[in-house]
Amino acid sequence: MASATEQRETDQVHEIGHEEYDPIGTAILIGIYFLILVLLWLFMYFVEFLGNGPTVVGALLTVVGLA
Amino acid sequence: MNIHTYEKAWLVAAMVLIVGFIATITYGAVGPGIAMIDDDAGSIDPNEISDHERFGETGVEHLGGNEYEVNVVAQAWAYSPSEIEVPAGSEVTFYVTSRDVTHSFTVVGTNVNTMVVPGQISEMTVQFDEPGEYGILCNEYCGEGHHTMEGLLTVVPEDEFDLTELSTDAPREVEVGNETTINATVSNGMQDGLETTATLEIGEQQYERDVTIDGEGSAELTFDVDTDALGEGEHDWTFTVDDHEESGTLSVVSETDGGDTNE
Amino acid sequence: MEVTRMSSTAGQTYLDQFPAEAKVIKAAFWSSFMALAIGGLLGLVQALHRTDVLRFIDSADYYTVLTAHGVLLAITFTIFFLVGIFTWAVTTSLDRGVVDIRFTWAWYIMMVVGTILVGVSILGGVVDAIPTNADVLFTFYAPLQAHPAFYVGLVLFVVGSWLAGADWFRTWWAWRKENPDERIPLPTFMALTTTLFWYLCTLGVALSILVFLLPWSLGIVDSVNPLLTRTLFWYFGHAVVYFWLMPAYMMWYIMLPKLSGGKLFSDPLARVVFVLFLLLSTPVGIHHQYLDPGIAEGYKFIAMTNTMFLLLPSLLTAFTVVASMEHGARQRGGTGYLGWLKALPWRDPVFTGMALAGLMFAAAGFSGMINAGMNINYLVHNTWWVVGHFHLTVGTAVALTFMAAAYWFIPQVTGKELWSRRLALGQVLVWFVGMTFMSNAMHRSGLFGMPRRTAEPQYQGFDFEPAVGTVGEINAQVALGAVLLTVALAMFLLNMVMTSFNDDSDSLPANTYAGTLSGPEDSPAVLDNLKLWTAIAVVLVIVGYTLPLASIVDSGGLFGPDIGGFQLAIETDPALVLESVREVMP
Numbered sequence: 001m002a003s004a005t006e007q008r009e010t011d012q013v014h015e016i017g018h019e020e021y022d023p024i025g026t027a028i029l030i031g032i033y034f035l036i037l038v039l040l041w042l043f044m045y046f047v048e049f050l051g052n053g054p055t056v057v058g059a060l061l062t063v064v065g066l067a
Numbered sequence: 068m069n070i071h072t073y074e075k076a077w078l079v080a081a082m083v084l085i086v087g088f089i090a091t092i093t094y095g096a097v098g099p100g101i102a103m104i105d106d107d108a109g110s111i112d113p114n115e116i117s118d119h120e121r122f123g124e125t126g127v128e129h130l131g132g133n134e135y136e137v138n139v140v141a142q143a144w145a146y147s148p149s150e151i152e153v154p155a156g157s158e159v160t161f162y163v164t165s166r167d168v169t170h171s172f173t174v175v176g177t178n179v180n181t182m183v184v185p186g187q188i189s190e191m192t193v194q195f196d197e198p199g200e201y202g203i204l205c206n207e208y209c210g211e212g213h214h215t216m217e218g219l220l221t222v223v224p225e226d227e228f229d230l231t232e233l234s235t236d237a238p239r240e241v242e243v244g245n246e247t248t249i250n251a252t253v254s255n256g257m258q259d260g261l262e263t264t265a266t267l268e269i270g271e272q273q274y275e276r277d278v279t280i281d282g283e284g285s286a287e288l289t290f291d292v293d294t295d296a297l298g299e300g301e302h303d304w305t306f307t308v309d310d311h312e313e314s315g316t317l318s319v320v321s322e323t324d325g326g327d328t329n330e
Numbered sequence: 331m332e333v334t335r336m337s338s339t340a341g342q343t344y345l346d347q348f349p350a351e352a353k354v355i356k357a358a359f360w361s362s363f364m365a366l367a368i369g370g371l372l373g374l375v376q377a378l379h380r381t382d383v384l385r386f387i388d389s390a391d392y393y394t395v396l397t398a399h400g401v402l403l404a405i406t407f408t409i410f411f412l413v414g415i416f417t418w419a420v421t422t423s424l425d426r427g428v429v430d431i432r433f434t435w436a437w438y439i440m441m442v443v444g445t446i447l448v449g450v451s452i453l454g455g456v457v458d459a460i461p462t463n464a465d466v467l468f469t470f471y472a473p474l475q476a477h478p479a480f481y482v483g484l485v486l487f488v489v490g491s492w493l494a495g496a497d498w499f500r501t502w503w504a505w506r507k508e509n510p511d512e513r514i515p516l517p518t519f520m521a522l523t524t525t526l527f528w529y530l531c532t533l534g535v536a537l538s539i540l541v542f543l544l545p546w547s548l549g550i551v552d553s554v555n556p557l558l559t560r561t562l563f564w565y566f567g568h569a570v571v572y573f574w575l576m577p578a579y580m581m582w583y584i585m586l587p588k589l590s591g592g593k594l595f596s597d598p599l600a601r602v603v604f605v606l607f608l609l610l611s612t613p614v615g616i617h618h619q620y621l622d623p624g625i626a627e628g629y630k631f632i633a634m635t636n637t638m639f640l641l642l643p644s645l646l647t648a649f650t651v652v653a654s655m656e657h658g659a660r661q662r663g664g665t666g667y668l669g670w671l672k673a674l675p676w677r678d679p680v681f682t683g684m685a686l687a688g689l690m691f692a693a694a695g696f697s698g699m700i701n702a703g704m705n706i707n708y709l710v711h712n713t714w715w716v717v718g719h720f721h722l723t724v725g726t727a728v729a730l731t732f733m734a735a736a737y738w739f740i741p742q743v744t745g746k747e748l749w750s751r752r753l754a755l756g757q758v759l760v761w762f763v764g765m766t767f768m769s770n771a772m773h774r775s776g777l778f779g780m781p782r783r784t785a786e787p788q789y790q791g792f793d794f795e796p797a798v799g800t801v802g803e804i805n806a807q808v809a810l811g812a813v814l815l816t817v818a819l820a821m822f823l824l825n826m827v828m829t830s831f832n833d834d835s836d837s838l839p840a841n842t843y844a845g846t847l848s849g850p851e852d853s854p855a856v857l858d859n860l861k862l863w864t865a866i867a868v869v870l871v872i873v874g875y876t877l878p879l880a881s882i883v884d885s886g887g888l889f890g891p892d893i894g895g896f897q898l899a900i901e902t903d904p905a906l907v908l909e910s911v912r913e914v915m916p
Contacts, residue, residue: 012591013663018069018847021660023595023653025670027073030649033692034080038087040696045091048777049706050099055178056191056708058102068598069852074649081645085638092634092704101705103620103627106881110624112891143898168896169471169556171621171712175779176795178708180621184557185473185893186886187623202792206712206781208467210474210898211390214786 104181108190111164116140121162121188127153129230131258135159141183142166143209144216151203151220153195154228160192168209174220175202182207195222230256231263233311240318243299247292247317253278253308254285269304269317270297278308294319344418344742344841350431351421352743354438358414359736359743361442362407363826366729369402370819377768377812379785381805387456390900392785393465394455400468401452404724405487406445408574411732413441413494415577416521418739419584420498422841423515424505434497441490447483451476463897467783469563472543472554475895481544488532495525513850514858516597517584517843523604524576526864530871531569531612538562546895555890557624558882564615565875572611574724578731579603582651582688585735588844589681590658590674595650597846598853603650605857606643609867610636613874620707624885629878630704636874637702644695651688657847679754683734686762687727690769694722697773712783715776718769726765733822734758740829747835749828753821761818768811771804780804 095101128136140147163172170183181189203218237249255261261280305314345352378384454462462477587594616633664673697719
């Protein structure tokens with residue numbers, strides 16, 4: 001149905017109001033995005049960054065690190 | 068305000084994400100102890116770098132134990148020194164400043180990376196656990212030759228590292244039968260004392276001497292050379308202390324053609 | 331308020347409604363396209379040079395080309411398009427023209443004069459007949475010094491944009507007198523909040539140029555404090571990225587829902603988002619200086635916290651915009667959890683361009699989160715990663731949205747039908763594919779330390795060691811991406827030029843924007859209190875910047891310790907080239 005109606009601005013099939021509309025597809029997409037962000041962040045920080053040593057450390061904090 | 072339940076949930080998730088990011092960064096600071104470049108090292112007048120206590124003489128300095136300092140001056144389009152050598156297992160604090168425009172001091176393939184802004188001193192402390200070789204580059208545009216600005220950082224195995232410097236002073240020509248000496252100055256840049264053997268080889272002859280040099284000290288060594296035994300001719304000599312060596316050639320000439328004896 | 335305000339003007343194009351304003355907007359768009367054409371072409375020259383695919387300029391001239399590329403695209407292209415769109419947004423949504431069209435032309439001409447001054451002074455770096463030099467890149471960090479004309483041109487351009495903002499405010503005040511009780515229409519609300527943080531942030535760069543850099547380049551003062559002018563630049567330099575992003579956000583909020591066949595999901599949340607940008611865009615600039623000496627770690631941490639919270643409006647936008655698209659798709663008959671995606675008008679270049687731009691922005695959001703993370707900056711600072719990031723943001727989220735928008739706007743302001751929708755659709759796809767190659771390769775290369783801003787990233791003493799892939803493969807992807815982007819750019823310009831030769835059309839769609847599912851009546855009136863939000867924004871800036879600036883002035887002095895200007899050129903005499911490595915030539 002959609003392919004037959006492209007390019008026209010008035011190809012609305014029915015009207016959906018605010019009360020009856022649940023953006024479930026958006027919730028799924030944004031959930032996937034959230035997961036990607038979390039996994040990539042962990043990978044970038046703990047693998048790419050902390051695995052890329054030597055790293056600049058504070059002289060004081062190294063003592064804490066050894067203890 | 069009329070906000071959909073899903074959107075409220077996303078708002079909460081977004082806040083969790085943000086707080087989680089900040090928490091990770093904070094963990095990096097207190098766990099592995101990652102420190103940011105800050106204002107601790109103070110400011111400097113770029114016109115007075117040459118007279119500055121730290122940057123008047125650039126290079127590696129031993130502080131004692133496994134601690135070292137490296138003082139670096141960046142300028143278009145080179146670092147002084149351009150090659151840096153430190154031992155593995157060391158804790159090295161870099162101090163970097165610029166003589167002209169803004170540069171960076173970036174050790175390639177590591178997280179050692181700082182901007183070098185004229186008027187400021189960048190300070191970073193780094194632990195080098197393993198031997199390795201790293202390029203150094205400037206990643207801030209600094210004029211038309213920017214892409215040629217580079218250096219080299221070598222982390223050598225601990226037992227191969229020293230801060231010994233050797234300079235020699237020897238005549239080039241001597242008359243056969245005359246006494247002559249080959250002199251060497253051995254300085255020890257480490258804070259710890261240095262016990263080693265100095266060797267002079269000349270022709271078929273070999274001289275050896277044990278030397279002990281205090282931390283931050285130096286020793287003058289004088290070797291008498293027997294020119295009679297060497298005989299007339301060109302004699303190559305090599306002076307060795309630890310892995311450092313200097314060499315030269317001594318001409319032993321007959322009494323008659325010897326114009327002058329260079330000291 | 332669910333209907334857009336165009337009852338009196340139904341069926342009319344923008345040109346029919348506001349013929350005088352349409353002319354200025356058309357001029358602004360064309361200025362923007364010209365900057366895009368020149369800047370984009372220079373981008374190809376750089377990409378081929380850096381990757382060693384084709385080098386036909388001197389490496390020394392690379393930096394002149396890079397300066398022009400940065401200034402023309404980051405400043406000229408984006409801001410000319412912005413002033414066009416915002417003028418459209420204010421007049422359309424208030425349903426009234428500007429107060430005085432001569433004033434509108436005045437700021438436009440001022441911006442053009444500024445651009446020409448800047449452009450010519452940069453061009454002096456490669457054209458001997460022009461006695462100027464401005465090889466200082468887009469960031470013009472002192473003590474690299476440009477010709478005074480460069481700084482004067484920048485000031486004129488920025489002041490022109492200030493007057494444009496004044497124009498929108500005047501128009502709104504005039505409307506307010508006639509409509510004292512109405513909520514500010516959303517497009518105008520977006521333009522005004524954006525203008526407010528633009529005023530706030532440009533104060534920094536104005537101060538940097540007028541008090542320090544311009545007098546210094548003229549020889550009136552002989553020294554600057556490089557860290558101070560640099561900090562003032564970044565005070566402006568991060569907010570400017572939101573400045574050029576806001577028109578793209580506006581398009582996603584008020585055009586994408588309509589193009590999808592639906593309505594904006596939430597007008598109140600859109601207002602909240604723009605208020606957050608007004609509050610947080612400026613007191614974050616220090617996150618560009620995480621690796622700068624002379625700034626204490628605590629200030630860097632505060633800047634990071636602000637920056638991370640600035641993610642919130644963008645994350646909210648992602649939901650609202652996608653939900654609006656889903657609404658349109660379902661109204662068009664789309665069904666299923668994700669099956670509705672197929673019901674979106676993918677053959678419409680305006681929709682597809684904006685949707686792909688939004689998708690790219692989601693990816694850019696991730697690399698931006700990395701850039702915002704304070705200590706992880708050691709990994710990526712000044713590497714090609716950063717360049718990959720902003721080619722996704724300004725280079726796609728903004729540029730592709732603008733080009734897609736142009737396919738709708740140019741017919742609106744000229745009354746001529748777009749020359750080829752099919753070419754336009756192909757264009758947005760080629761741009762997307764080209765940028766995928768280029769930006770992905772750039773991001774990856776940053777992770778093994780490949781620097782940005784360099785003519786020849788090939789060193790004598792060491793090689794780069796990618797964990798995955800090779801330097802050659804990455805270079806090939808960047809070069810391929812750059813060629814595709816240039817092809818897309820040519821397709822865009824061709825379409826624009828051919829459209830302007832079209833005959834006038836009377837079958838164009840009316841000048842409308844999206845209605846809302848949840849309108850402004852659902853939001854508290856305090857959201858429209860611009861004075862309140864501006865006051866809070868000023869307080870946040872004072873809190874974020876007073877102490878760092880005071881400490882920089884305290885340690886380095888207001889004018890620095892006798893730091894003169896440098897124009898570091900390689901002498902042409904080969905004997906001197908060797909010497910110049912050791913010698914600095916002021």
